[in-house]
Amino acid sequence: MSSDVEHVGLTNVDIQDNPFPYYKEQLSKCPVWHETDIDLYVIGGHEETRAALGDIATFSNKPSAGGRAANMDAIMAYQSVLKEKGWTHLPVLQRSDPPEHSRYRKLLNRVFTPAQVKAYVPQLEEIANSLIDSMVEKGKCEFVRDFALPLPGIFISTQLGLDPSQYPKFRRWAEAMLSLAQRSQITVEEAIIEANVEIEEQHFIAGEFEKRRANPGKDLISLLVNAHVNEEGEEPFTINELMTVLHALITGGFETTTGALSSAMLLLIEHPDQMEMLRNDRSLMGNFIEEVLRFDSPVQGLWRSVKCPVTLGGFDIPENKSAMVRFGAANRDPRVFENPDVFDITRANAKNHVAFGFGVHFCLGAALARQQMSTAFNLLLDRLIEVELAGPMELPIHEPSFFLRPMRELNLVVQGS
Ligand code: HEM
Numbered sequence: 001m002s003s004d005v006e007h008v009g010l011t012n013v014d015i016q017d018n019p020f021p022y023y024k025e026q027l028s029k030c031p032v033w034h035e036t037d038i039d040l041y042v043i044g045g046h047e048e049t050r051a052a053l054g055d056i057a058t059f060s061n062k063p064s065a066g067g068r069a070a071n072m073d074a075i076m077a078y079q080s081v082l083k084e085k086g087w088t089h090l091p092v093l094q095r096s097d098p099p100e101h102s103r104y105r106k107l108l109n110r111v112f113t114p115a116q117v118k119a120y121v122p123q124l125e126e127i128a129n130s131l132i133d134s135m136v137e138k139g140k141c142e143f144v145r146d147f148a149l150p151l152p153g154i155f156i157s158t159q160l161g162l163d164p165s166q167y168p169k170f171r172r173w174a175e176a177m178l179s180l181a182q183r184s185q186i187t188v189e190e191a192i193i194e195a196n197v198e199i200e201e202q203h204f205i206a207g208e209f210e211k212r213r214a215n216p217g218k219d220l221i222s223l224l225v226n227a228h229v230n231e232e233g234e235e236p237f238t239i240n241e242l243m244t245v246l247h248a249l250i251t252g253g254f255e256t257t258t259g260a261l262s263s264a265m266l267l268l269i270e271h272p273d274q275m276e277m278l279r280n281d282r283s284l285m286g287n288f289i290e291e292v293l294r295f296d297s298p299v300q301g302l303w304r305s306v307k308c309p310v311t312l313g314g315f316d317i318p319e320n321k322s323a324m325v326r327f328g329a330a331n332r333d334p335r336v337f338e339n340p341d342v343f344d345i346t347r348a349n350a351k352n353h354v355a356f357g358f359g360v361h362f363c364l365g366a367a368l369a370r371q372q373m374s375t376a377f378n379l380l381l382d383r384l385i386e387v388e389l390a391g392p393m394e395l396p397i398h399e400p401s402f403f404l405r406p407m408r409e410l411n412l413v414v415q416g417s
Pocket residue numbers: 061093094095105248249252253254256257260297298299302327354355356357358360361362363364365366368369
């Protein structure tokens with residue numbers, strides 16, 4: 001533990017790196033608790049998380065003014081840069097409630113359906129194989145940088161119709177867009193730097209929108225730009241709306257899948273018996289993926305605004321407060337998952353996790369993320385006969401983050417078959 005004795009809750013960076021003992025302790029007392037230093041109500045029980053996700057009248061996705069703003073000055077500074085030089089964030093998709101939510105959701109629902117995702121398999125295999133080729137050639141890799149990032153990065157850039165070699169830039173942009181939410185201690189100066197990174201992205205994307213409006217292709221940006229709000233096809237989405245939808249895809253689909261792929265690899269290395277079992281019986285692949293998502297949920301929690309007073313899990317939550325549904329804690333709830341801290345790819349109810357949320361905001365990219373993970377691990381296990389850590393891992397394993405699990409690095413020694 002660090003000397004940071006004041007922050008003994010979710011803002012503590014050691015707890016962020018390994019939050020599970022903290023969840024265990026909190027859940028043993030109550031499925032809902034209050035983080036006093038930031039005035040945040042955390043919903044950590046599985047049943048309570050599902051109840052809150054299903055009750056959108058009480059737990060709204062629209063951002064609230066209170067609670068989460070430990071860094072209010074930084075938020076204001078970020079917003080004023082966007083206002084002055086680009087486009088401010090609109091409350092769309094993940095930051096909206098029905099009925100407005102459905103306008104944007106409808107636009108994207110048809111893109112990542114399970115059938116559509118199946119059609120992406122050859123492309124995912126091609127990307128994964130070429131990444132594995134270079135790790136086999138070198139006999140080693142830094143798995144996050146050399147596989148977990150480029151696989152979703154190259155894939156989504158190609159789908160959007162952008163230059164796939166530019167994916168590191170996308171990641172930097174996503175990092176900037178998430179910086180206020182990730183870093184509770186961010187300063188005003190740092191926020192201004194991050195806002196300017198987002199401005200660079202906004203102007204690039206606005207240019208791409210204009211090009212595709214004039215000259216549509218078959219890519220996702222063309223689809224978005226030429227979609228219409230109503231059935232009659234009269235009202236196109238504004239640039240500002242489209243930009244925010246695109247941000248949701250970049251921020252929602254990138255770091256999350258990278259985190260899931262990295263955790264999956266580390267978990268297999270830490271549990272060689274499970275790796276062997278999976279290597280020999282690929283029918284376990286689906287359950288392995290669900291168990292990874294349950295055990296080490298890439299999105300640990302997301303915010304809600306409390307619209308009216310409510311009692312949940314016996315705990316009173318006042319109105320006009322910020323709450324967080326803590327998927328990572330719910331997925332370790334011993335009332336649902338027996339021996340929740342054991343990683344077991346044969347766990348019968350692994351798929352009952354809430355790592356993709358639940359209800360109207362259920363992850364739009366869930367089928368895609370699952371496909372990326374299964375394509376990746378089928379090929380990795382086919383092509384690597386040996387895979388182990390290059391040396392002991394340095395702590396902290398993850399970058400500090402209030403709600404995601406970005407692994408810093410994962411150095412491996414590998415041997416191809
Ligand atoms: C393992 C990878 C992923 C995890 C763990 C994950 C997790 C989640 C969770 C927990 C939510 C619920 C948000 C809420 O209730 O407020 C969500 C929503 C969302 N996800 Fe994912 N996600 C992943 C991959 C993806 C991918 C690949 C994409 C797109 C390419 C994506 C796009 C979205 C979007 C747009 C939403 C908002 C949906 C809405 O509000 O209707 N996600 N995701």
